[in-house]
Amino acid sequence: MDLADLTTLRLGGPARAVIDATTESQLIDAVRVADEAGDPLLLVAGGSNLVVADEGFDGTVVRILTRGIEVDSDACSGAMVTIAAGELWDGVVARAVTEGWVGIEALSGIPGSAGATPIQNVGAYGQEVSQTIASVRTYDRYDRAIRTFAAADCGFTYRSSRFKAEPQRYVVLSVTFQLTLGDLGAPIAYAELARALGVEVGERAPAADVREAVLALRRGKGMVLDADDHDTWSAGSFFTNPMLSADVADALPSAAPRFDQPDGTIKTSAAWLIDHAGFAKGYGTDHVSLSTKHALALTNRGGATTAELLALAREIREGVQASYGITLVNEPVLIGCEL
Numbered sequence: 001m002d003l004a005d006l007t008t009l010r011l012g013g014p015a016r017a018v019i020d021a022t023t024e025s026q027l028i029d030a031v032r033v034a035d036e037a038g039d040p041l042l043l044v045a046g047g048s049n050l051v052v053a054d055e056g057f058d059g060t061v062v063r064i065l066t067r068g069i070e071v072d073s074d075a076c077s078g079a080m081v082t083i084a085a086g087e088l089w090d091g092v093v094a095r096a097v098t099e100g101w102v103g104i105e106a107l108s109g110i111p112g113s114a115g116a117t118p119i120q121n122v123g124a125y126g127q128e129v130s131q132t133i134a135s136v137r138t139y140d141r142y143d144r145a146i147r148t149f150a151a152a153d154c155g156f157t158y159r160s161s162r163f164k165a166e167p168q169r170y171v172v173l174s175v176t177f178q179l180t181l182g183d184l185g186a187p188i189a190y191a192e193l194a195r196a197l198g199v200e201v202g203e204r205a206p207a208a209d210v211r212e213a214v215l216a217l218r219r220g221k222g223m224v225l226d227a228d229d230h231d232t233w234s235a236g237s238f239f240t241n242p243m244l245s246a247d248v249a250d251a252l253p254s255a256a257p258r259f260d261q262p263d264g265t266i267k268t269s270a271a272w273l274i275d276h277a278g279f280a281k282g283y284g285t286d287h288v289s290l291s292t293k294h295a296l297a298l299t300n301r302g303g304a305t306t307a308e309l310l311a312l313a314r315e316i317r318e319g320v321q322a323s324y325g326i327t328l329v330n331e332p333v334l335i336g337c338e339l
């Protein structure tokens with residue numbers, strides 16, 4: 001099977017072997033067998049954050065297809081919701097909104113699995129999963145043991161975690177979220193979303209309205225998967241937003257977005273840098289281009305190769321570097337290839 005069939009970019013050559021793991025024990029067994037044989041292993045769930053080489057993957061691909069949601073809900077502690085790694089993330093968010101579990105509604109429409117969300121501390125529209133994750137249950141491939149991490153021990157930072165920092169070590173088996181109960185979503189923390197809802201930042205709106213508003217905003221940017229829309233044949237944002245020191249941020253043009261971070265760094269917008277370095281939406285070739293709806297998504301227009309995608313990514317990275325002295329860093333995980 002080609003990895004192109006398993007990734008939202010629809011890129012990537014063949015895997016030597018593919019194993020479907022539909023139960024937790026199948027998942028652990030498949031990983032253990034590959035590790036004991038010294039066989040390279042690639043875990044794939046939704047394939048929405050992966051860029052795989054045209055040469056493919058010379059090892060075992062284990063597809064994470066586990067399912068199950070357990071709920072422990074009471075009026076005092078809210079809902080403790082434990083989700084198997086392979087559950088579709090957006091299905092979880094939809095259910096949360098229906099059930100009145102609050103705190104993940106702004107993360108509507110993000111493709112992929114629940115188990116991948118802690119890996120890069122998935123975030124959007126003012127929410128990150130680190131705000132609501134209570135614990136992450138893993139299989140530790142080094143110690144060959146089950147290990148559960150409380151949120152404080154997950155090393156969550158912007159688009160990263162201990163799981164991302166040690167990519168060969170942890171298999172996420174399930175994630176437990178602690179969500180408050182109610183019909184109103186969490187206070188809105190993102191200006192564009194607040195505007196869409198007609199509220200001020202910091203105010204609340206019905207969680208169902210937040211979900212609909214986020215989905216509408218995301219669709220407008222090609223950030224909800226749609227097989228008929230090549231703007232969504234992507235891995236989402238291709239570059240992370242740079243965190244800058246005050247000196248570097250001061251050197252940017254005054255119009256560049258700047259967001260103060262709790263650690264004293266200043267976040268700017270990778271999309272703004274790309275656009276203002278001369279790469280407008282749609283920039284590229286017949287095969288690969290920036291999305292026509294969002295300057296931060298690199299897309300497969302059909303018939304693309306990973307080599308072409310990476311060539312475009314390099315051109316953009318170098319253009320931004322030449323214009324602003326900032327080196328963009330890729331967000332998706334690169335397999336068998338590099339920028």
Ligand SMILES: Cc1cc2nc3c(=O)[nH]c(=O)nc-3n(C[C@H](O)[C@H](O)[C@H](O)COP(=O)(O)OP(=O)(O)OC[C@H]3O[C@@H](n4cnc5c(N)ncnc54)[C@H](O)[C@@H]3O)c2cc1C
Pocket residue numbers: 008042043044045046047048049050064085110111112113114115116117119120121122123124167170171172173222223224225232234235236237333
């Ligand atoms: C259109 C689009 C929009 C997106 N929007 C956002 C967004 O708003 N915010 C955001 O943060 N991200 C976004 N993304 C990126 C992506 O959806 C998330 O990173 C998502 O969590 C990836 O989940 P997945 O199941 O597809 O992971 P995969 O792509 O299958 O895997 C990603 C990485 O995680 C590893 N992995 C997957 N599951 C496990 C597991 N259970 N245990 C250990 N390792 C595992 C894989 O080996 C790989 O290294 C977007 C992507 C697309 C295509």
